[in-house]
Amino acid sequence: MPIALLALTLSAFAIGTTEFVIVGLIPTIALDLGVSVPSAGLLVSLYALGVAIGAPLLTALTGRVPRKLLLLSLMVIITLGNLLAWQAPGYESLILARLVTGLAHGVFFSIGSTIATSLVPREKAASAIAIMFTGLTVALVTGVPLGTFIGQQFGWRETFLAVSALGVIAFIGSLLFVLRSIQHNPPASLLQQLSVLRQPRLLLVYAMTAVGYGGSFIAFTYLAPILQEISGFTAGTVSLVLLVYGVSVAFGNILGGRLADRLGPIKALVMIFLGLAAVLMALTFTASTPWLALLTVLLWGAVAFGNVPGLQVYVVQQAERYAPQAVDVASGLNIAAFNLGIAGGAWFGGLIVAGPGLIHTTWIGALVVLGAVGLTLWSGRLDRAPTDYSSAASAAEY
Numbered sequence: 419m420p421i422a423l424l425a426l427t428l429s430a431f432a433i434g435t436t437e438f439v440i441v442g443l444i445p446t447i448a449l450d451l452g453v454s455v456p457s458a459g460l461l462v463s464l465y466a467l468g469v470a471i472g473a474p475l476l477t478a479l480t481g482r483v484p485r486k487l488l489l490l491s492l493m494v495i496i497t498l499g500n501l502l503a504w505q506a507p508g509y510e511s512l513i514l515a516r517l518v519t520g521l522a523h524g525v526f527f528s529i530g531s532t533i534a535t536s537l538v539p540r541e542k543a544a545s546a547i548a549i550m551f552t553g554l555t556v557a558l559v560t561g562v563p564l565g566t567f568i569g570q571q572f573g574w575r576e577t578f579l580a581v582s583a584l585g586v587i588a589f590i591g592s593l594l595f596v597l598r599s600i601q602h603n604p605p606a607s608l609l610q611q612l613s614v615l616r617q618p619r620l621l622l623v624y625a626m627t628a629v630g631y632g633g634s635f636i637a638f639t640y641l642a643p644i645l646q647e648i649s650g651f652t653a654g655t656v657s658l659v660l661l662v663y664g665v666s667v668a669f670g671n672i673l674g675g676r677l678a679d680r681l682g683p684i685k686a687l688v689m690i691f692l693g694l695a696a697v698l699m700a701l702t703f704t705a706s707t708p709w710l711a712l713l714t715v716l717l718w719g720a721v722a723f724g725n726v727p728g729l730q731v732y733v734v735q736q737a738e739r740y741a742p743q744a745v746d747v748a749s750g751l752n753i754a755a756f757n758l759g760i761a762g763g764a765w766f767g768g769l770i771v772a773g774p775g776l777i778h779t780t781w782i783g784a785l786v787v788l789g790a791v792g793l794t795l796w797s798g799r800l801d802r803a804p805t806d807y808s809s810a811a812s813a814a815e816y
Contacts, residue, residue, distance in 0.1 A: 420537040423549055425595040426530050429493060430553025432588035433523050435561030436500060436581050437465060438554075440516075442566030442642050442660055443574045445653070450574060451509045455643055456768030461516055462639050463764040468520020469527075469757035476521060477528045478747050485533060488525070489592045495522040497585030503578040515578075520757075527753045531730045532745060541679065543734070548675025548727040555671045555723060558664030566642075567657045614748045617740040619800065623733045624755035626793045630691055630729075631756050633786030634722060635763030636770065637698055637779040641715075644701075644776050649711040659715055666719025674724025683732035684798035686725070691791045693721040698784035705777060729756075 440447075440461050448458035480488055499519030506512040534550045535543040561584070569577040614620055637644070645651045645659055677686035697718045704710035730752060737748030763786075767779045 421595045422597060423534055423537050423546060425591045426534055426550045427553040427556075428591040429489065429526065429588040430530065430550055431557050431561065432493070432553075432581070432584040433496060433526055434554035434557030435565060435584055436496060436519055437469075437523060438558060438562050439565035439569075439577055439581060440465070441639060442562055442656060443569045443577060444640070444642055445646065446569050446574050447512075451512075453509055454772075455640070456772050457509070459639050459764050459768045459771070461512065462635070463761040463768075464513055465516040465520040465523075466757035466760035466764065468517040469524035470754040470761060471524070472521035473524030473528045473753035473757070474747060474751045476525045477749075480525060481747075484598065485529060486592070486596050486598050488529065489596060490589060492522045492526045493585055493589040493592060495519070496526075497582050497589065500578045500582040500585060504575050504582065506575075524753050524757065528747075528749050528751075531749050531753075532734070535731075535734065543679075543731050545675045545679055545727070547730045548672055548678075551671055551723070551726050552668065554726075555664065555668040558667045558719075558723075559661065560664070562664060563657045563661040566660060567654075570653050570657070614737070614741045614744050614751060617736075619736050619740055619797070620733065620748055620751070622793060622797050622800075623729070623736055624751060626687070626790050626797065627729050627733075627752055627755040628759035628762070629793060630694070630725065630759065630787055630790030632759035632763035632766070633783045633788075633790065634694060634698070635760045636767040636783035636786060637701065638722070639764040639767050640771055640776055640779055643771070644705055644779070645711065645715075648705045648777055649708050651708065651711075659712060662712065663715050663719040663722075666716050667723050670720035670722065670724040671726065673720075675727035677724075678728035678731055683728040683735070684794060684801065686728045687732070687794045688791060688798075690721050690725040690728070691787055691794060694718075694725075695784045695787040695791065697721060698780050698787060701780040702777060702784075705780065726756075 444455060444458045444461075447453075447461070448455050451458070496519050499515050499522065502518065503512055503515035506515055530550055531547055534546040538546040561581075565577045565580065568580055642656050645656050646653060651659060674686065674690055677689065697714060701711070701714045701718070704714045730749065733748055733752040734745060737745045741748055763783070767783075770779050770782060
């Protein structure tokens with residue numbers, strides 16, 4: 419395994435902890451800052467919005483920056499953003515801190531995916547992306563539960579101080595192990611970048627990503643309140659449940675990468691999205707029974723992020739066909755779509771919590787994920803069709 423890929427994974431771990439640790443702290447932050455649970459949930463939405471803006475826009479603007487220099491700069495920004503959250507005097511300044519870190523997050527994962535695939539043979543592309551995204555899953559296994567525990571024991575601010583230390587470690591890892599000679603595609607012109615948004619096939623992939631993850635985050639954003647208020651777990655036990663969830667995610671992510679390599683992205687995505695919808699629907703009925711809720715959360719983790727490798731490989735494949743001079747930008751837009759889904763899901767989930775109630779986030783999320791299944795099947799059907807939107811190229815195999 420290339421050492422540079424491990425360095426990317428280390429950075430992904432720090433960034434993943436930054437993004438997802440807030441989920442376990444929503445009840446604590448809401449109580450400390452005197453805001454409602456849905457308002458605290460907006461910290462998830464606004465971070466994701468920063469990622470959605472930063473991924474395509476800043477990826478394009480930094481196209482000429484050497485990859486190693488850019489990676490190091492991003493880790494500095496993320497570390498400073500977490501330090502700002504540590505010292506945030508109130509809700510508004512915490513929002514600002516989350517936006518700053520979100521902007522850098524988007525650029526990292528948009529360029530990280532293409533860097534990861536350049537380090538391995540083409541047939542191992544999905545597995546390489548899965549390894550890099552393992553940093554996110556390990557963050558869910560260790561960083562999020564530990565950060566939640568720190569926040570509950572010492573205060574949520576200390577959690578962000580600890581996450582800042584992770585940023586420093588990731589910076590050192592990239593400094594030592596990422597080579598300066600990373601493959602760097604020539605930056606696309608502005609017109610070529612804009613052409614990505616004119617490609618129906620790429621827009622369809624972005625819709626798959628946004629709808630699929632939007633449905634999941636309708637419920638995931640409010641997992642800690644669900645576990646406490648409906649399942650009856652104590653605040654301390656929630657950290658352990660998140661640990662179980664994270665362990666399951668780690669296995670599911672690797673499995674998702676292997677499925678995408680063996681079956682092709684479309685077949686793998688349909689399987690995983692269907693599993694995700696089924697688990698969310700099941701949680702509607704199991705949440706009130708602690709041991710059943712724990713089992714359902716374990717199954718949820720197995721499918722929650724397993725489609726990330728397939729989605730990223732698929733968007734790169736489609737970009738190579740329809741926008742070959744803007745592959746990085748196309749990859750960045752998929753990260754943007756992912757986080758637009760998170761932002762929309764967290765926001766919509768807040769409306770559901772404030773209206774019908776917490777438990778309704780689960781079955782409504784399941785229905786939204788089924789929409790992603792339909793979009794994925796449609797895209798696979800178009801792949802098999804002889805018609806091509808932009809050229810007479812043969813249909814891609816999946």
